[in-house]
Amino acid sequence: MVTAVSDTSKSEQLKGVPFRLSAFASVKLTVLLLVLIATTVLIGAWCPQEAQQGRDKVIETFGSDFGAQLIKYGIADIYHSPFFLGLIGLLTVNMVACSVQRVFPKVRSLAQPMPLLKEDAIAKMTVCSSAQYAAPANLVLQSVQSRLRSHGYVVSSTDNRLAAHWGKCGRLAPTITHIGLLMLLLGVTITSWTGFNGFQAVPLHGVMSFDQSEHSKLWLGQLPQWALRVDATRRENYDNGDAKQWYSTLSVVDSHGKVLKKQEISVNNPLSFQGVDIYQSSWGLGSIAVSFNGKRMELPLRQMGPVIHAAFLPLDHNTIMMFSVHGQDEPVRVFAKIPEWPQPRILTVLAKGQPTVLGSVQVRYDDLIPVTGLQYKCDPGLFITYAAFAFIMLGVILAAVPHRQLWVDVIPLRTGGCRLVIGGVSRKAKSTFEKNLAKLRQMLDREFAPLQEEEASCPMFN
Amino acid sequence: MSDVQLALTNTAGISSVASFWAFAVSNASARFHGKLTKVGLAVLVIGFVALTGSIVMRGFESQRFPLSNLYESLLWFAWAVMGAYLFFSRSYDVKHLGWLASLTAATFFLYGSILPASQHDIKPLVPALVSYWRQIHVPPLIVSYAMFFLGGLAAFVQLWSAARLKSVLLAMAGLLAGMAAVALGTYTETNSFVLQGLFVGGSLLGIGTAWWQLGSFKATAGNKARADMYDEVVYRAIMIGFPLLTIGIITGGLWANAAWGSYWSWDPKESMALVTWLSYAAYIHLRIHHECSAEKLSLVAISGMVLTLLTYLGFNSLGFSGLHSYGRFKESGAFIQASPVVSYQNASDTLLS
Numbered sequence: 001m002v003t004a005v006s007d008t009s010k011s012e013q014l015k016g017v018p019f020r021l022s023a024f025a026s027v028k029l030t031v032l033l034l035v036l037i038a039t040t041v042l043i044g045a046w047c048p049q050e051a052q053q054g055r056d057k058v059i060e061t062f063g064s065d066f067g068a069q070l071i072k073y074g075i076a077d078i079y080h081s082p083f084f085l086g087l088i089g090l091l092t093v094n095m096v097a098c099s100v101q102r103v104f105p106k107v108r109s110l111a112q113p114m115p116l117l118k119e120d121a122i123a124k125m126t127v128c129s130s131a132q133y134a135a136p137a138n139l140v141l142q143s144v145q146s147r148l149r150s151h152g153y154v155v156s157s158t159d160n161r162l163a164a165h166w167g168k169c170g171r172l173a174p175t176i177t178h179i180g181l182l183m184l185l186l187g188v189t190i191t192s193w194t195g196f197n198g199f200q201a202v203p204l205h206g207v208m209s210f211d212q213s214e215h216s217k218l219w220l221g222q223l224p225q226w227a228l229r230v231d232a233t234r235r236e237n238y239d240n241g242d243a244k245q246w247y248s249t250l251s252v253v254d255s256h257g258k259v260l261k262k263q264e265i266s267v268n269n270p271l272s273f274q275g276v277d278i279y280q281s282s283w284g285l286g287s288i289a290v291s292f293n294g295k296r297m298e299l300p301l302r303q304m305g306p307v308i309h310a311a312f313l314p315l316d317h318n319t320i321m322m323f324s325v326h327g328q329d330e331p332v333r334v335f336a337k338i339p340e341w342p343q344p345r346i347l348t349v350l351a352k353g354q355p356t357v358l359g360s361v362q363v364r365y366d367d368l369i370p371v372t373g374l375q376y377k378c379d380p381g382l383f384i385t386y387a388a389f390a391f392i393m394l395g396v397i398l399a400a401v402p403h404r405q406l407w408v409d410v411i412p413l414r415t416g417g418c419r420l421v422i423g424g425v426s427r428k429a430k431s432t433f434e435k436n437l438a439k440l441r442q443m444l445d446r447e448f449a450p451l452q453e454e455e456a457s458c459p460m461f462n
Numbered sequence: 463m464s465d466v467q468l469a470l471t472n473t474a475g476i477s478s479v480a481s482f483w484a485f486a487v488s489n490a491s492a493r494f495h496g497k498l499t500k501v502g503l504a505v506l507v508i509g510f511v512a513l514t515g516s517i518v519m520r521g522f523e524s525q526r527f528p529l530s531n532l533y534e535s536l537l538w539f540a541w542a543v544m545g546a547y548l549f550f551s552r553s554y555d556v557k558h559l560g561w562l563a564s565l566t567a568a569t570f571f572l573y574g575s576i577l578p579a580s581q582h583d584i585k586p587l588v589p590a591l592v593s594y595w596r597q598i599h600v601p602p603l604i605v606s607y608a609m610f611f612l613g614g615l616a617a618f619v620q621l622w623s624a625a626r627l628k629s630v631l632l633a634m635a636g637l638l639a640g641m642a643a644v645a646l647g648t649y650t651e652t653n654s655f656v657l658q659g660l661f662v663g664g665s666l667l668g669i670g671t672a673w674w675q676l677g678s679f680k681a682t683a684g685n686k687a688r689a690d691m692y693d694e695v696v697y698r699a700i701m702i703g704f705p706l707l708t709i710g711i712i713t714g715g716l717w718a719n720a721a722w723g724s725y726w727s728w729d730p731k732e733s734m735a736l737v738t739w740l741s742y743a744a745y746i747h748l749r750i751h752h753e754c755s756a757e758k759l760s761l762v763a764i765s766g767m768v769l770t771l772l773t774y775l776g777f778n779s780l781g782f783s784g785l786h787s788y789g790r791f792k793e794s795g796a797f798i799q800a801s802p803v804v805s806y807q808n809a810s811d812t813l814l815s
Contacts (some may be wrong), residue, residue: 038740045733377723
């Protein structure tokens with residue numbers, strides 16, 4: 001009976017759906033596409049991707065020969081390959097077809113009231129039970145009704161029959177999830193066509209514009225005319241010297257230099273202005289400013305470990321001067337190395353702003369110039385994407401709710417008692433449903449003494 | 463780590479081993495079956511309570527949410543496996559699953575206990591992890607992994623109940639190949655490609671031949687009622703794990719967008735989570751539309767379990783890299799050499815310190 005209903009509704013659902021679209025509405029196709037996409041993504045996770053980690057990483061991981069082959073055949077850029085994009089396109093068509101043909105019409109069918117079924121229809125259900133009681137039919141039905149209501153069932157009934165359901169919202173799960181997935185595709189498409197992003201390492205007091213932004217080839221967006229100035233930037237450490245947080249104070253400036261907004265950002269705390277978000281993504285010491293006899297020089301710093309940075313200044317062919325830096329507020333140690341010395345020798349320690357004479361030269365450590373790594377992006381489809389996330393989450397949560405449908409027919413007997421037939425459907429939690437039904441029977445047996453042991457007529461007792 | 467926390471963790475570990483033996487012997491002994499099942503359940507409850515206390519204490523000691531490295535995530539995973547089994551034992555007669563759930567918890571305790579001491583120590587967080595998103599994003603993922611594992615274990619019992627013993631053994635061999643690769647990758651310096659080959663090749667071969675066994679040979683006997691019940695347990699576990707995985711992936715996207723300006727960057731760990739999500743989406747479609755038998759669905763659930771293992775532990779131990787390397791605990795020389803500072807590394811050690 002249940003199959004007959006679903007077959008009818010299936011043929012009704014097919015009405016009005018274009019044939020070409022319905023050809024794509026196959027669950028087997030869905031599963032095949034999911035498996036192919038999963039396999040492709042798995043390969044993408046295994047092979048470093050050029051777009052994310054760079055071509056060098058591919059060569060470094062697999063060697064020059066095999067790496068070159070992976071690059072040549074598009075494995076190292078698999079998410080932009082026609083094969084992967086084709087799979088996504090086909091899945092989109094499949095999802096639209098399934099949604100139009102099967103998923104969305106379910107919402108309409110849910111609005112219809114449950115039919116009140118007769119004894120023989122209920123007896124065919126996989127979960128059913130029957131019993132005879134000495135009590136009048138209406139009394140037994142009322143008891144069933146009140147017990148079901150107390151367990152949260154929505155009940156509709158006539159004199160001798162009853163239909164009840166629980167967790168109807170669970171049936172909405174596929175509809176809501178599919179709407180969410182389609183919205184996600186829309187949001188991503190809008191971002192791809194109008195959004196942009198990029199990264200710049202900006203020194204203290206430096207200015208960043210958006211001229212070097214990255215965006216898709218098919219692009220309808222516009223780059224901002226304003227720029228960002230780094231007013232201050234610093235690193236906060238734990239007691240052991242490890243980085244705890246990085247901070248940058250940024251000013252949004254227009255083409256006339258007017259400050260439009262000012263904010264301190266840190267990791268997980270970005271600045272947002274006119275739809276563009278700027279993130280603190282990395283931090284480092286860029287250079288050291290040192291004066292020699294009053295002449296200022298900026299020497300680039302190189303990271304030598306988790307804490308130490310160093311600048312190297314060749315004095316002649318054999319002599320190198322080195323400035324070792326431990327942190328922004330720490331003094332700088334000055335070393336020198338000549339071929340005759342097995343190891344560099346420390347010459348002096350410089351406090352900030354205090355000159356020291358080394359031979360004939362007066363050396364002064366003026367400043368450390370940090371560099372802040374700023375990531376930025378403009379994502380006009382974000383609102384739709386976030387709404388899609390909400391729909392998808394709601395949909396998958398509802399999918400865990402089991403929808404239970406239950407029918408009861410109470411037939412009055414000539415002897416004055418009645419015969420109760422109760423059955424139902426629960427596709428997601430059949431065992432629990434069976435247990436609940438058995439419990440209901442036990443309670444009814446306690447309330448109304450059963451007349452005799454009912455002969456097995458339901459599949460449940462076969 | 464304080465002595466009290468250590469004692470609580472050890473209690474949980476010993477309880478999981480004890481409950482494994484109680485459940486295992488209960489399955490073998492018809493005479494003491496009922497009593498030993500109750501003992502196994504009671505010991506597991508003790509372990510669960512002790513582990514809850516241990517995690518809470520670690521949170522107090524570290525003054526942060528205690529889920530920031532591989533060791534802590536293993537504690538959460540074992541806690542979720544134990545809790546999920548206790549949850550299912552209230553609604554279903556899942557005593558045949560008890561020894562597998564306890565064994566899984568015990569294995570993860572063992573795996574966690576022989577990690578380097580630096581993993582057990584409470585350490586400050588790196589800047590990227592200093593965010594309220596950490597406690598929103600990570601727990602649903604770890605609990606979803608635990609639910610998928612429990613679903614996979616129930617799938618083994620379903621196959622066994624349906625008298626598909628060869629398929630059980632072959633699929634188990636596939637899973638063990640994956641686990642062996644993870645263990646080798648964690649504790650030895652075996653080549654990454656060998657490990658990846660062992661994981662992917664072993665699990666594909668095991669599950670593939672198990673699938674072929676289903677199609678080629680008819681089951682001779684079996685306990686249909688029990689097989690049906692475990693089929694439902696698999697489905698229920700997945701239907702709890704799937705929303706949690708979805709929430710974990712989406713909140714991860716929201717966090718990434720807040721931290722890095724991009725909610726999806728095809729990072730290997732993200733990609734693996736998507737692969738796992740897609741595999742369970744396939745399972746749900748197959749199940750809802752009755753496209754294949756309960757036994758084949760069980761093998762799909764076991765495949766999902768293997769992918770979950772790859773996502774959760776394989777990522778760190780089989781040589782993947784990316785933005786989610788917080789769980790990585792080896793001070794890998796290769797990692798340092800990949801950095802441009804390598805030529806200055808020795809200089810910094812000898813010259814400047």
